[in-house]
Every structure is written in structure tokens, then in C-alpha cells.
Amino acid sequence: MLGFEDNRPLGEVIPAKQARAIEKYLGITTCGELLRYYPRRYLHYGTGADLSGVQAGDTVTVVGQVLDSVTYPSKKQPKRPITKVDVHDGATLFKVSFFGSNYARRVLQPGRQVMFTGKLDYYRGEPQLQHPDFVLLDGPTEATGALRQLGHFGDIEQMLAGREWLPLYRKKDKLNSWTVMGAIHTVLKTLPRIDEPLGFTPIGLLPLNAAVRQVHEPGPEGPWRAVERLKYDEALSVALAMGVRRMDAAAHSAPELPYKQDGDEAALLERLPFPLTRGQKEVVADITGDMANNTPMSRLLQGEVGSGKTIVSLLAMLQAVDNGAQAALLAPTEVLVMQHARSLTMTLLNAGLPTRVVALTGSMPVAQRQDALLKIVSGEADIVVGTHALLQEGVDFFNLGLVVVDEQHRFGVEQRDTLREKAGETTPHLLVMTATPIPRTIAITVFGDLEVSTLRELPGGRKPIQSAVVPEFKPRWVERAWEKIREEVAAGHQAYVVCPRIDGEGGVLEVAEELSATEYKDLEVGVLHGRMKGEEKDAVMADFAKGGLDVLISTTVIEVGVDVPNATVMMVRESEHFGVSQLHQLRGRVGRGGNASLCLFHTLAEEGTPGFTRVSQVAATSDGFALAELDLLNRGEGDVLGTGQSGIKRTLKLINMVEDYDIVRRAYDDAAHLVKNNPEFARAATADFEAEDFEYLDKS
Known part of the structure; x- marks a missing residue:
């Protein structure tokens, strides 16, 4: 990945017990992996805790100033006096209680700056913390409770001295934020200077060396410039990988399949019972031009539900057939395969065209499947419609010129490439389609190796639902x-x-x-x-x-x-x-x-x-593109991209697919320049990326 590498084993830099805990709960074994485990949010002195969405019983961290402190005996346990402290964090007054804590009574005096961590409760609408862990931030201190974990990594007072911003890391089982914070502090102390991966600092951005350090230990100005730089590097890494994929695809030879004035495509256009929309005509023109070249077409066609993508794809498939080539249409379900096969056949019959459509699914009876396979390998089948069964061994094409993938997000890059490889010496043209409108940031991130065409208008006669x-x-x-x-x-x-x-x-x-x-x-x-x-x-x-x-x-x-x-x-x-x-x-x-x-x-x-x-x-x-942005906002890119299997999500730890379009756009423009002018660098920078890292997975 573009950026920096620090492959030092974590156990050689931090205490062994804490290194084992981090490996157990986070799966992290190297210093570099730990430095890419970014804070989930930050506490800034005097700005107040964000209590939106926080419920009673949730653990919160509060940084504030002690306004008042009172200690009085407990009626039930006279030997355990109660200390009550009023703490203001710049926005909210918290009532904090301790039972029998002489240390709290002694040090929590008015004016002290303190960080508390504990379970939130409410009494008469006022937020309460009972016996929270705490540490002083403005003088000699000893941490209590879970905050003592910081002590494993050095002097706590020295570690917190002068900090206006405190990073909070996601708690994972028994591993708390303070262990991660202390471990990262220790790693940063021993981290050599990080060189710029591009050889220079991009204009207007923080140097990478400063960004890696400040994202974990921000100065008075906060972490935001550091976050911006790291987001840029994330986006640039993916953009370079997509640029290399595009470059590699362009290096292959594809069959030249020009438009034929006397072919079946022209005949269908004349005999359609409806006129194409302006958008359909524009997309058909783009596809016609792409397929006439010997560079493989790689185009994504996204369109509203009912915008007429199927007829556009049929015209493209007939352009292949007109040139003596076959076309394959890959669909995600057997129901859809049979629907497509019937629909294409009826459209062709109604137009009086002899084009032969063959369906192939995994559940076909053996005899029917063998007949379909024979028609495909002999060239008798002009258009082949199938599920992932088309990817299996034993499915061979006579002369595959075009691959159309319907509902692209159900199929991965590797599956598409497998089908394209079945063409033999030449690489077929590729058209992928989706009726799920794609948010613009995801369109250039996950589909950066494809040209994008969009159908927005509905064909004439369609009424809004x-x-x-x-x-x-x-x-x-x-x-x-x-x-x-x-x-x-x-x-x-x-x-x-x-x-x-x-x-x-x-x-x-x-x-x-x-x-x-x-x-x-x-x-x-x-x-x-x-x-x-x-x-x-x-x-x-x-x-x-x-x-x-x-x-x-x-x-x-x-x-x-x-x-x-x-x-x-x-x-x-x-x-x-x-x-x-x-x-x-x-x-x-x-x-x-x-x-x-x-x-x-x-x-x-x-x-x-x-x-x-x-x-x-x-x-x-009913605007699918507005709903796509809403979907991303509601569910987050983790779900939209797919979790667990999506390398994109592993790579994009900081990028927000809703808010960071400008950063992603800049990175993609820069990547295009780098791939064009320094392809060796681009290939080396993305050598460890795999095809499956760029899956746009179905969320269902």
C-alpha cells in the first residue's frame, strides 16, 4: 500500500503482555498495523462531551474542570465517606460521586483539570458518574482503575503533559482505549522519520511523517490536517490500483466490432415499437464507439429502475453478433436469467431477427445443459444468458466478443475476469450494469477502472410510481x-x-x-x-x-x-x-x-x-440517485461496500464516502497523472493489492 511500512514486531517495542492482548483482540502484530488503528474520536478540553445517542449505562469519557468538591459521612457506612464533585466540561455539568476514596477527596479540588471514564447515569435529568476512573491532567497524578493501563508504557504525567486533545480508540472486549493509546505512544517514540512515498509533499497537505504522529497525538490545532492527509493517501492508494487495472486492460487486444449499417442492430433500432430516450442514444453511441476499437471496452452503465438498460445492452450484443462474435449476459439469479432469455427472445422475434439466444443455469437437466454447452462451443448460440454457471470449467465459447454483467454489485472483479478470460487470445469488451444508483464517491473509488455512463430519464409512457x-x-x-x-x-x-x-x-x-x-x-x-x-x-x-x-x-x-x-x-x-x-x-x-x-x-x-x-x-x-446517497448516509460505507470480504473497506479506514468526495476526486486526478507518467511507480505502489480488494458487494 502507498504510504509507509513499519514491520517491527509489536512485542519487541511494547511490553509483551500488552502486545499479546493487542494481537488477541485486534489481530495486530506489527507497529505499522497499530499506527493504522486510528482513533474513533477525540476529546478536546473545554468543548464538552458529545452525549448525542449516549444512553444510561454507556461508558463515557469526560474531560473538564472541577467546580466544587464536598465530602460528608455516609449514614450506612460511616467509614466510607462520600465525595461529591461538580465537573464542567465546557458544555455540560456532571455530578460525580466517590465512596470511600481518600485519593479522590484529596486531589479533586476546585480548579483541577481531570479526565473521568465511567458509566453514565441520569438523576432528575442531570448526568451522573459514580466512582469513575480518573487521572489529573494538570499536575502530579496516579491513574485509577482502567486508566492505570497507561502506566505500563511509562510515566502517565509525562505522557499526558501539554495535551489538549486526547484520542479515544474503540474498546474491544477486555482491551480498553488506554492500552492502545499507551502502546501507540511507545511506538511513536521509537518510530524513525517517515519519507514521502511520492518523493514530495502534495501541495496544501501535511507531510506524511507529521500526519502519522499527529493523528494519534494532535497538537493544539487538533488532528484534522493529519486526518486529511491520511485520507488522501488512502484514496490515492486505491486510485492508483484502479489506474493500473485500467492500464493493464487497455494493453490487451480486443476484437474490433464496428457498427454495421445493414446488421441486426440497425434492424432492431428501426423496428423497435418505441423511440430511444436521449440518454439511451448517447450511451449507445459511446458503446458503439468503444466496441469499434481494439482496446477492450470497460464501461459501467448505471440507470434508474426502468430506465431501459436492457435494450441498450441488447443493441450492444447485436453489434457483437453482427461481426460474427458471441455475447454473454451474466445475471445473478436463475429467475433473472430465464426472465432475460424470454425477454430478449421475444424482442428479437417481434423484430423479425434470427439471433439465437441460449440460457445456461446450474439447475438445468443434464441433457438440456449438454445441448446448451454444445451450442455455445459450436457458435450456434449468438447470445448466451447465464448465472455464475458460465464461469465453471467446461463452458467454452466459440468466439466471445462481449460480456455484459447485469447487477454488477452481485459479482466480483475476479468473476468478471474469469469470464473474460474464456475468450482466448483476445479480451472481450465488457459492459457492466446496475439499477442500484451508485453514490459518486463510490463510483470513482470502487469502479475506478471503468468508464461510467448514466441513464437518468425514464422511457416515454412510463408514469411515476x-x-x-x-x-x-x-x-x-x-x-x-x-x-x-x-x-x-x-x-x-x-x-x-x-x-x-x-x-x-x-x-x-x-x-x-x-x-x-x-x-x-x-x-x-x-x-x-x-x-x-x-x-x-x-x-x-x-x-x-x-x-x-x-x-x-x-x-x-x-x-x-x-x-x-x-x-x-x-x-x-x-x-x-x-x-x-x-x-x-x-x-x-x-x-x-x-x-x-x-x-x-x-x-x-x-x-x-x-x-x-x-x-x-x-x-x-423516487430519485434513485438521491436515495443512493441516503442509503450511504444511513448505513455507512462499511455495509454498502460489504464487510469482512471487502479490501476496499480495509484500505479506506478514514475516508467517509458521504463527505469526502473532494479528497477522493483530487486523489483520482493525481493518480491518473501518475499512472500515465510514471507507470512503474504506480505498479510498485499497488503490487500487494488483489483483485478481490475491489469488490462492490451486495449488501443483502
Whole structure:
């Protein structure tokens, strides 16, 4: 990684017992790893503790001045006098109590600067701390309780002398913030000067040597310039890795697949029953130009639900077919694969085109699968639609020219690369698509190796989907929602009911059984969920698509890509259990046929709770890009990027995907310059990055 390395074993620098504890609870074994374990927040003398979101029983740290101190005997235990101290932290007055502590009685005198750590309580609305650990900050001291951990790393008074800012580190099991603080203080004392990784300090930023030290031990001006520099280095590391990926992709040779005036693509454009939107025309022009070159296209197409990405991808696939090449469409679920295969086939048939579409899934019967494989390897299949089964050994293409990946965030970089490698000597062009709008910071971070195209407008005839929140605490509203579904069915339309689970109360099976026996006993009610076999799911979806079912009770397997134009109403049950983007995706399953449509967000959440607020925000806007930013704000980039598996998140410890766009943008501009002018440096700086470090993982 770009920056600095300090591979000294931690046990050679700090006491062995504390080194073992840090390894046990944090998995950290080297000095460099410890220095990248950044404070979660800071205490600044006189500015007050942030008590927002803090509840009684939570442990807090308070830095303030003693205003008053009184000691009096306890009636129950005369030998344990009670010392009560008023402490003001610059914003809040805390009542602090000690029982039988002669040290507290002696040293906690008015005017002293003290740091307290203990469990917060409230009495008559006033914040209280009972017998907290503490340490004096303005003179001779001995720490109490957990704060004694600082003593393992040297003189506490010397360690805290002159500090206006105190770092607080995340407590992990039995490892407290003070142990980490003391260990980092010891490492910093022995840390050699850090050289600039670029050979110079970027304009306007703090030198890296100062930033690494000040992020843990800020001076009077605070830690913010240090944090800014380290954020820049994080973003630059990822940007360089993405730049190298882009450079490497451009070095490969791709088949030249120019637009053919007399080809199937041109014929489909002439015979479509609707005109392309301006945005679709622009994206098609970009893709047409990319595919005509012998440099592999690497393009991300993001678009609102229903913005017409599928027809754009079909035109691109026909451009490949027009040049004698095959196209592969990779989709995340078997339901979506079969949906795509049927939809593409019907579009081509209606246009009178002979293009051959073949589907391949893991659950196909052996004979059907063998037939599909033969058509793929012989070249009889022009367009191949499949799940990850396309990545398996034994799937060989005759002449693969274009790979289209639908719902890109379900697939990793390595999986995409595996499919591209199946083309043999040349690298096929790549188009990845997502209906989950991507916040702009993530777009340039996680997808920095791709050109980004965006479809914002809906095709003509599409009407905005009306949305409403249906709270369980308003029974009449819930009753009206069920009535509305019946009214839509009576008008000749169809409905979805989405449940958060399969079994149990409120699950698909229970809701379907109850509705079939009561409100909708005279309607055709179907069930769809992830435990069903592939052919069962396909049969249900096919039945629903042709109008054989009035109401489909389903889990989120219908979230992506399912296209039934006659469906005009959806009820999402217990919608507080779903994320912002997921609710927006589900809503996009209705309103696809030009009819006025409605999405009802049922919720068990009480008004004013985070869940209720989130659902209300989704209902209030249909702008997927605004909702993507809201999703990031609500859940944080850790969830959006994926946890545990995402190297991006391991690398971006400080970057805030909501607030730090300007820093990330600057880093990416600088990285592009470095990759162009000093590719050897860029490759060396990112040598330890792996492809899986750049996964944009599904959050569900």
C-alpha cells in the first residue's frame, strides 16, 4: 500500500503482555498495523462531551474542570465517606460521586483539570458518574482503575503533559482505549522519520511523517490536517490500483466490432415499437464507439429502475453478433436469467431477427445443459444468458466478443475476469450494469477502472410510481391497502406482496395461506421464494407473467430485473427490515407497463423511530440517485461496500464516502497523472493489492 511500512514486531517495542492482548483482540502484530488503528474520536478540553445517542449505562469519557468538591459521612457506612464533585466540561455539568476514596477527596479540588471514564447515569435529568476512573491532567497524578493501563508504557504525567486533545480508540472486549493509546505512544517514540512515498509533499497537505504522529497525538490545532492527509493517501492508494487495472486492460487486444449499417442492430433500432430516450442514444453511441476499437471496452452503465438498460445492452450484443462474435449476459439469479432469455427472445422475434439466444443455469437437466454447452462451443448460440454457471470449467465459447454483467454489485472483479478470460487470445469488451444508483464517491473509488455512463430519464409512457407508508398502528390504513390490491386485480391488473422472510409470522407461507383463505380466497394467489427449485420458480414466474396469477406473494427474489408490465401495485410487508436501495429496487417492479402504479410500504415500526423515518424517506422520493446517497448516509460505507470480504473497506479506514468526495476526486486526478507518467511507480505502489480488494458487494 502507498504510504509507509513499519514491520517491527509489536512485542519487541511494547511490553509483551500488552502486545499479546493487542494481537488477541485486534489481530495486530506489527507497529505499522497499530499506527493504522486510528482513533474513533477525540476529546478536546473545554468543548464538552458529545452525549448525542449516549444512553444510561454507556461508558463515557469526560474531560473538564472541577467546580466544587464536598465530602460528608455516609449514614450506612460511616467509614466510607462520600465525595461529591461538580465537573464542567465546557458544555455540560456532571455530578460525580466517590465512596470511600481518600485519593479522590484529596486531589479533586476546585480548579483541577481531570479526565473521568465511567458509566453514565441520569438523576432528575442531570448526568451522573459514580466512582469513575480518573487521572489529573494538570499536575502530579496516579491513574485509577482502567486508566492505570497507561502506566505500563511509562510515566502517565509525562505522557499526558501539554495535551489538549486526547484520542479515544474503540474498546474491544477486555482491551480498553488506554492500552492502545499507551502502546501507540511507545511506538511513536521509537518510530524513525517517515519519507514521502511520492518523493514530495502534495501541495496544501501535511507531510506524511507529521500526519502519522499527529493523528494519534494532535497538537493544539487538533488532528484534522493529519486526518486529511491520511485520507488522501488512502484514496490515492486505491486510485492508483484502479489506474493500473485500467492500464493493464487497455494493453490487451480486443476484437474490433464496428457498427454495421445493414446488421441486426440497425434492424432492431428501426423496428423497435418505441423511440430511444436521449440518454439511451448517447450511451449507445459511446458503446458503439468503444466496441469499434481494439482496446477492450470497460464501461459501467448505471440507470434508474426502468430506465431501459436492457435494450441498450441488447443493441450492444447485436453489434457483437453482427461481426460474427458471441455475447454473454451474466445475471445473478436463475429467475433473472430465464426472465432475460424470454425477454430478449421475444424482442428479437417481434423484430423479425434470427439471433439465437441460449440460457445456461446450474439447475438445468443434464441433457438440456449438454445441448446448451454444445451450442455455445459450436457458435450456434449468438447470445448466451447465464448465472455464475458460465464461469465453471467446461463452458467454452466459440468466439466471445462481449460480456455484459447485469447487477454488477452481485459479482466480483475476479468473476468478471474469469469470464473474460474464456475468450482466448483476445479480451472481450465488457459492459457492466446496475439499477442500484451508485453514490459518486463510490463510483470513482470502487469502479475506478471503468468508464461510467448514466441513464437518468425514464422511457416515454412510463408514469411515476406513487408511494405510501402503511403503518401497522393505523389498522384502517392496512385494511385499505388490502382493498386497493383487490381493486387493482378487479381492474384487470396484478399485484405483488413482498415479505421479509419465508417462514414464521409475517412470512411468505403464512401470509399466502391467510390471504388465500380470507380476503383473496376467490383470487389466484401464487408463492415464490428462494427455497424453491429453479424450475418451480421459473414456472411460477411464467404463470404470473402470462396473467395466470392475480397476486404473487414473494420474498425479495423478485427484487431485480423481473418485468411484468401488468403488475400495478405492490405491498412490501415490514418494510423497515429492508435497506433503502432494496426498497427502491422492489418498487421498480411495478409501473413497467405505462399504467398508473402504487407501492405500499407497510411497517411495524413506530413513528419517530429510525426504521419508520427511513421508510418514509424512500416513499417521499423516487430519485434513485438521491436515495443512493441516503442509503450511504444511513448505513455507512462499511455495509454498502460489504464487510469482512471487502479490501476496499480495509484500505479506506478514514475516508467517509458521504463527505469526502473532494479528497477522493483530487486523489483520482493525481493518480491518473501518475499512472500515465510514471507507470512503474504506480505498479510498485499497488503490487500487494488483489483483485478481490475491489469488490462492490451486495449488501443483502
